[in-house]
Amino acid sequence: MGEFDYDSLGICYWNGSMEPFVVGIIGSGPGVKALLDIVFVEDFREFLPDILLAAASHVARESDRALFDEINVPVYDRFEAMLDRHPEINLVVEMTGSPGLLETLRQRVGESISILDHREVAFFCGLHDMTLVKKHCMDSLAHQRSLLQSILDGIREDILLLDRAGNVVDLNRIVWERAGAQRKDLLGKPCWEAARLRDGSSFCSLMDPTCPYHRTLETGRPEEALVTRVSRDGLLQYYRLYAYPIFGVRGEMSHVMVMHRDITKRTLQERHQTQRDKLAIVGEMSTYLAHEIRNPLFVIGGFANTLLKSPDLTEANRGKVEIMLEESGRLEHMLTSMLNFVRASEARIGEVDMEAVCRDAAELMTIGYGGLGYAIEVRPSGALLPVLGDEDTLKQCVVNILKNGIEAMPGGGSVSMGLALNGDCVEVRVTDTGVGMDAVDLERVFNPFYSTKQGSSGLGLAMVRKKIDEFGGRVEIASKLGQGTTVSLFLPAATGEESAGCVTPSPSS
Template sequence: MFDTDFNFANLGECIWNGQENGFRIGIAGSGAGFSVILDTIHSEPFRNFLPDLSLVALSELKQSPAMMPVPDLGVPVYDTFDQMLEAHPEMNLVVELVGDDDRLGEIRSKLDNSISLLDHREAIFFCGFYDMALTKHHFRVSFENQRVLLQSIIDEIREDIMLLSREGRIEDANKRVWQRAGKTREEILGHFCWQCATSRGGRQFCASLDPTCPFHRTLHTGTKDEAMFTRLDENGHLLYYRIYSYPIYDSRGNMTHILMMHRDITERTYQERHEQQRDRLAVIGEMSTYLAHEIRNPLFAIGGFANSLLKSTNLTEHEREKVSILVSETKRLDHILSSMLNFTKPSKSTLEEVDLCKLMTETVDLMSIGYEKHGYEFTTECNGKVPCVQGNAGMFKQCLVNIIKNAFEAMPDGGIISLKLDMRGDMAALSVSDTGVGMTSREQEKVFSPFYSTKEDGYGLGLAMIRKIITDYDGRIEIASKPGQGTTVTMLFCPVLGSCELPALQDDS
């Protein structure tokens, strides 16, 4: 049975706790364990295990000719223990390594209660402690090297990676997260992820806690999840992100953390949608060609009979009105069929050198006539170092005219239309900006789709046709817009004898 008066709290006391000022050590003899004792006192790996240790003196070293050079220790050496004891009253720990029991008894008899003694038999425990401490130091160094290597690898990953607590607070993150947020790693730790996550250019990714985030589904289901989000950059370009969430479990199977990864898939999404649209256009082209020819023949017959009826003098006014509608609708259908056929025809013809600055100036002069009096104002900016591009001047001018007309329709009460010609990488970029109503991200996703139109009487082939013409000449068209802040349409062209490599959307992440 246990003694009920025994204080178990004393089990937690360590012998070192009574030595707040550390130990001043004197060593007598240099037998087994001598080098281990010296390493224990002077080596860094042991400082986490022991109180402050300092060697003040050595004595009786004759029997160890193979020991380390005494002068390197920087402490005095005495022939006898008595000399050392008398010269260093500050000693409070004596280590006996003479290895002789009789000599040990003599040394013990000369020590008062303020000086502790560690004899040569007890020193063997230091050897075990020494090996354990070195092993721990080795594993610590190895672990630190592995940690640094793993952190370096994670920091080089292009995705944003955050380790979140169950409350959604950041406990760790890779370098991309805190660098793009303009903060240090320490500044983001402990904050909610939505307060620190950013998109390109350092813009805040979430304005508040988003209940649709995969984090919440993983938190409730305990399984990995993912979702796609769209954002606008500072210029109004549409950005695409895929967000992943992964549960992290401890050894007991409890979910302790959630790993979040933000992947920018903008370029990939644009490329995939471009390929999908190209395949879709091929199908639409074949179908449109077939339908146009099949419909046009009976349509000509209907139109011809309708025109003949309209010339008849036997029709009443009411009948003439109906026939007029019939003639008008057949003409409208014929116009739609012509547009469909033009859309399916290859637009690329013989190449020529096109001066975009001249083309822009001529187009603005043309469009100014009749429009400036309705409140529309043009501004132009032309970089004189932009080379000529390869293409068809007539088609490019028609594309520019149609884009400007779209700008007019976006500003029915007038506004400013800004045209700018500059270089973007190896491509010549011609931009048209308006101050109109702008577009939502959903409208941006569909704006280049054939037969999609925001106009009540539109056929939806305007921007789709422009895109087809530009891409047929190895160029590209981009759109950037924000609701209420206007729209910018940019056409990118290949310079004559240029490299003609399409630049990706600017990634300043």
């Protein structure tokens, strides 16, 4: 809507160019305090032109005389003396209510001075009261606005108020603090310039067509969506996005409030628990199927071996039998891997020197890959505590991770293993410089039988996570395409005291 055209209504208003009113007051009473407020209090200035109080006369009330004395306004017994001593007066306010005095005053001043009698002063009193009410309402509104802003700023979710073009109208503190800007600098900007991940990196580069903001614009109803993002450090993060329509007084949708809720920690815990439940079912099925498959597989392998020893077997058929034996062996190996995966660990948990485990694993992998352009380095940081676990199992977990890292660098490269004490946990960070993974692979990387490598069973990282879980630890992975991958093992330190363990993800994960 455009600006209201007061001129079209013939309304007279001042623009500050007119001369100020110089006032002389005649009389006293309840209206004096209101008049003094109008003259001297800033809240009334927006309603009236500039007003200066020059003098007063016929002030009968001692309390009113005290008010005039306090503000150094001279008081005269007769209005004639007041007008003679103050020729600058151009407006006289008559408050006595005396018809005779008013008539004498009009004859005295003629047309040169404007007069307001006691009846017209009532309008000033009404203006005074309305201004006080307005000030009270504005103070209350400011208080409510400040309270609402404090509430919004205290909410840890990102909240943005957008117009119908997707530009920021308002936002809470956490948004502009993450963006590293002042609130005023983000107002009017497209929402993607304001929204950030926890680490301050951009939430999106342009207006995402899958954002519920668009659906709310179309439907006029609240909408929501689950999205994934990869942080600057390559960590997979989950966000629940909400969009709520804001309607104007006429019922039209004027704005959309968008909220980003970081549900990474909760989602990872839920998915981890869901995966555990699924694995329990898969374990029971795998044990049964492995038993049922192994019996005929054993028979097939036995007959194939017998055929292979037959002197009547032609070379062509011998090759076919060898393929049968090879595939039978591959199937047997897969069954063994499945059973090892689903069975609970029988390892005895004790105190393990994780630095020694990493150095042994690095030495083992260097023997096989050192001459092929791969370098493996162990980098402990500070004093470490022993961890709770089984040495052989932990070594196998580290070897599996190192093998994954090497396979992600087909042309050679380096793998580093950093060790550090992280609260009540010992953290082992295995970082490669390989091809990395995208958000889809990051989301599925711990799923059993999922692999990005041809010919792999997909049990490597799933097995690592299962074993580390059994020791009361956790596994985290961070990766970006073309920038390598970091797998972090968090293992409970053997402190001799009861601790919260390492199961709960860290705030930065």
